[in-house]
Amino acid sequence: MKVEYSAKLKKLPPYLFVEIDRKKKAAIERGVDIISLGVGDPDQPTPDHIVRAGQEALMKGTNHQYPFGTGLKKYRAAVAQWYDSRFGVSLDADTEVCALIGSKEGIGHFHLAFINPGDVVLIPEPGYPVYATGTIFTDGVPYFMPLLEKNNFLPDFSAIPEDILKKAKVMFINYPNNPTAATADAGFFETVIAVAKKYNIIVAHDAAYSEIYYDKKPISFLSVAGAKEVGVEFHSLSKTYNMTGWRIGWACGNADIIKGLATVKENFDSGVFQAIQEAGIAALTGPQDCVEQMRGLYKQRRDTLVDGLNGIGWTVRKPSATFYVWAKVPAGYTSSAVVGKLLDEAGIVCTPGNGLGTSGEGFVRFALTVDVPRIKEALKRIEKIKW
Numbered sequence: 001m002k003v004e005y006s007a008k009l010k011k012l013p014p015y016l017f018v019e020i021d022r023k024k025k026a027a028i029e030r031g032v033d034i035i036s037l038g039v040g041d042p043d044q045p046t047p048d049h050i051v052r053a054g055q056e057a058l059m060k061g062t063n064h065q066y067p068f069g070t071g072l073k074k075y076r077a078a079v080a081q082w083y084d085s086r087f088g089v090s091l092d093a094d095t096e097v098c099a100l101i102g103s104k105e106g107i108g109h110f111h112l113a114f115i116n117p118g119d120v121v122l123i124p125e126p127g128y129p130v131y132a133t134g135t136i137f138t139d140g141v142p143y144f145m146p147l148l149e150k151n152n153f154l155p156d157f158s159a160i161p162e163d164i165l166k167k168a169k170v171m172f173i174n175y176p177n178n179p180t181a182a183t184a185d186a187g188f189f190e191t192v193i194a195v196a197k198k199y200n201i202i203v204a205h206d207a208a209y210s211e212i213y214y215d216k217k218p219i220s221f222l223s224v225a226g227a228k229e230v231g232v233e234f235h236s237l238s239k240t241y242n243m244t245g246w247r248i249g250w251a252c253g254n255a256d257i258i259k260g261l262a263t264v265k266e267n268f269d270s271g272v273f274q275a276i277q278e279a280g281i282a283a284l285t286g287p288q289d290c291v292e293q294m295r296g297l298y299k300q301r302r303d304t305l306v307d308g309l310n311g312i313g314w315t316v317r318k319p320s321a322t323f324y325v326w327a328k329v330p331a332g333y334t335s336s337a338v339v340g341k342l343l344d345e346a347g348i349v350c351t352p353g354n355g356l357g358t359s360g361e362g363f364v365r366f367a368l369t370v371d372v373p374r375i376k377e378a379l380k381r382i383e384k385i386k387w
């Protein structure tokens with residue numbers, strides 16, 4: 001039988017990180033000692049007290065059935081409590097919080113609740129690929145908002161044509177930002193809210209990196225007046241508690257928007273495994289010194305890599321949040337050429353900026369997911385490359 005894939009599936013670009021992983025594995029097979037600064041997946045294990053809570057919850061038979069619904073009441077309450085203490089924003093745990101099987105799942109399904117064919121979706125680029133994938137799957141029309149250095153990697157709404165704004169149904173934003181590591185302040189969120197209200201656009205703020213910061217604590221979109229009227233925020237336990245493999249996060253904010261997402265989800269999945277929700281409760285309500293330690297670890301790595309690169313002729317800004325370094329490539333090279341050279345001549349895997357959007361051309365993204373000695377080794381190897 002000839003298997004014919006759907007037009008939508010054929011329209012998708014290959015998932016970037018799967019491609020990078022394939023190249024990395026091929027190099028390892030050739031015997032190369034690879035230093036992987038590619039995919040943003042924490043190298044440290046989930047803190048013990050969270051794993052233990054998960055183990056105990058796994059032993060309870062009542063957790064082995066379909067979870068159904070928007071999450072355990074206890075989980076949603078833990079989210080609301082954490083949110084209030086971290087951001088000073090109160091959430092109704094019953095109507096304004098929905099557990100997710102990782103925020104990627106929620107972001108991917110979000111479009112199904114709101115997008116009709118032809119609706120415009122405003123998407124930051126370079127950016128997390130899922131915003132555009134969900135748009136393609138719903139026959140929406142992606143409109144890419146470039147994140148440029150001259151605008152501090154914030155979208156410039158005045159550059160978006162009026163007719164696009166009128167047709168826009170959903171806007172994604174993401175701060176602290178992957179891949180540029182930029183942060184946003186209340187003033188920017190106020191502008192977003194004004195645009196959303198004027199053109200009736202649903203705002204989806206992806207806050208997966210809200211806890212990976214080195215200077216000022218990032219604020220929540222929902223902490224700005226009027227935000228809850230127009231939008232929701234996506235959160236993840238993946239980066240904050242080194243839980244990428246567990247698959248748990250949540251969406252919170254506007255009750256009508258949450259209801260739309262929850263309706264899609266109840267038709268497609270049957271909820272988050274309750275044992276994992278219990279581990280999530282332990283993460284959110286337990287001691288937070290593990291998060292502080294993690295920030296310290298990434299900070300050391302950030303300083304080693306950024307100072308090191310700047311010391312050998314690169315020009316790299318020190319990020320104030322996320323575990324990414326968004327580095328301008330040496331003059332005269334494209335992102336892809338630099339990624340190729342780093343892999344072939346130094347055994348270093350990193351992400352080409354243009355793979356995450358055309359405005360990422362001229363940059364590569366390094367993830368700070370290896371230890372300081374390996375970063376020092378990477379620097380030694382980069383220094384030997386002839387440009």
Ligand SMILES: *Cc1c(COP(=O)(O)O)cnc(C)c1O
Nearest residue numbers: 102103104128178208236238249
């Ligand atoms: C890692 C990441 C996520 C989500 O991760 P999940 O593991 O699915 O919760 C979401 N957005 C961005 C920008 C990310 O980098």
